[in-house]
Amino acid sequence: MQSQNIYLLTTYYTAVDTSTTYMGLPLRTPIIVGSCGLTNNLEDLLRIERSGAGAVVLKSVFEEEIIFDIKRNTHITAPVENYGESYEYIASHVVIDSMQRHLDLIKNAKRNLSIPVIGSINCFSHDTWINYAKHFEDAGCDALELNMAILPYETTLSADDVERLYNNIVRHVKQSLTIPFSVKIGPYFTDMAKFVSQLSWSGIDGITMFNKSMKIDIDIDEMTMKSASCLSNEDSLYDTLRWVSILAKKLKCQISASGGVHKPEDVIKLLLAGAGSVQVVSCLYKYGVNYIETLNSGLSEWMAKKGYDKIDDFRGKMSIPTSEKASIAMRTQFMRYFAEIK
Numbered sequence: 636m637q638s639q640n641i642y643l644l645t646t647y648y649t650a651v652d653t654s655t656t657y658m659g660l661p662l663r664t665p666i667i668v669g670s671c672g673l674t675n676n677l678e679d680l681l682r683i684e685r686s687g688a689g690a691v692v693l694k695s696v697f698e699e700e701i702i703f704d705i706k707r708n709t710h711i712t713a714p715v716e717n718y719g720e721s722y723e724y725i726a727s728h729v730v731i732d733s734m735q736r737h738l739d740l741i742k743n744a745k746r747n748l749s750i751p752v753i754g755s756i757n758c759f760s761h762d763t764w765i766n767y768a769k770h771f772e773d774a775g776c777d778a779l780e781l782n783m784a785i786l787p788y789e790t791t792l793s794a795d796d797v798e799r800l801y802n803n804i805v806r807h808v809k810q811s812l813t814i815p816f817s818v819k820i821g822p823y824f825t826d827m828a829k830f831v832s833q834l835s836w837s838g839i840d841g842i843t844m845f846n847k848s849m850k851i852d853i854d855i856d857e858m859t860m861k862s863a864s865c866l867s868n869e870d871s872l873y874d875t876l877r878w879v880s881i882l883a884k885k886l887k888c889q890i891s892a893s894g895g896v897h898k899p900e901d902v903i904k905l906l907l908a909g910a911g912s913v914q915v916v917s918c919l920y921k922y923g924v925n926y927i928e929t930l931n932s933g934l935s936e937w938m939a940k941k942g943y944d945k946i947d948d949f950r951g952k953m954s955i956p957t958s959e960k961a962s963i964a965m966r967t968q969f970m971r972y973f974a975e976i977k
């Protein structure tokens with residue numbers, strides 16, 4: 636019985652073409668391993684490639700690490716006043732030459748992998764780190780993902796201030812890179828649809844939706860702040876799905892959907908909603924890197940069952956058409972749901 640299943644899977648797998656492109660990069664499958672601890676060393680990266688991922692996003696470097704490196708290597712007094720405690724933290728924890736090690740990881744990954752390697756910088760300010768992005772390109776990254784973690788925690792910061800900062804950073808990074816780059820954003824904006832739409836026209840090549848905000852917890856014995864588990868659960872999918880289906884047809888660039896993918900069906904749903912690619916992280920922590928094979932074969936099997944030969948045959952079939960108002964479509968869903976509950 637088991638060998639029959641394998642035979643069927645193999646049949647489906649070879650019958651359909653799961654290749655696609657994201658940010659102009661050729662992917663053998665739309666499933667990308669998102670930035671995380673599993674993408675921070677060559678050994679895991681090789682396992683990820685062997686398990687069938689379409690591309691990898693390397694673990695992010697913090698902009699504070701870059702500033703630390705600039706300061707250490709040039710003896711220039713790079714402005715650190717923006718950073719305060721976060722800079723002190725990096726300065727006391729960073730491994731000397733951590734940036735050089737990271738650039739070496741990029742070079743090694745490029746030498747040993749055939750799938751695209753996407754670098755990642757976690758940033759929140761418009762500062763000297765931006766010039767450093769070029770080193771990622773020179774080390775051989777195929778693209779760069781900017782994880783823009785600008786959080787509106789200050790009582791003096793307006794939505795306009797936050798959005799202006801995103802646009803400034805994007806404009807300057809664009810000037811210093813020739814490789815494609817994407818922006819990874821969180822799920823909280825005052826005017827998500829308008830903001831993301833404008834961002835998509837600003838010269839970026841992709842938008843990763845969404846970054847996961849850290850869950851803050853308090854240790855009541857130690858009286859310290861701590862973070863709760865950073866793995867997503869299956870419910871996290873629905874916010875991603877909602878926004879991908881609303882925005883996919885309205886943007887100038889593709890969306891890489893990230894957040895809440897735990898089953899092969901989730902990959903299929905996000906592609907139906909219009910995602911250009913789908914990033915996975917938490918499910919690999921839960922089930923192991925080989926789980927990429929399960930996700931890929933689930934996708935192929937479904938495509939074969941439905942008679943789709945390639946991804947573009949069904950991508951975006953369930954996204955909200957440009958002609959339709961998303962607010963009305965969502966309200967109708969909402970009314971239908973509550974009307975039918977007894």
Ligand SMILES: Cc1cc2nc3c(=O)[nH]c(=O)nc-3n(C[C@H](O)[C@H](O)[C@H](O)COP(=O)(O)O)c2cc1C
Nearest residue numbers: 669670671672694695782847867894895915916917
């Ligand atoms: C252990 C762990 C480490 C992560 N590190 C990064 C990181 O360095 N940079 C980044 O942009 N996102 C990071 N993320 C967020 C993931 O890339 C992803 O956006 C998020 O986990 C949502 O996807 P998921 O539901 O598949 O986990 C990390 C997530 C986890 C669980």
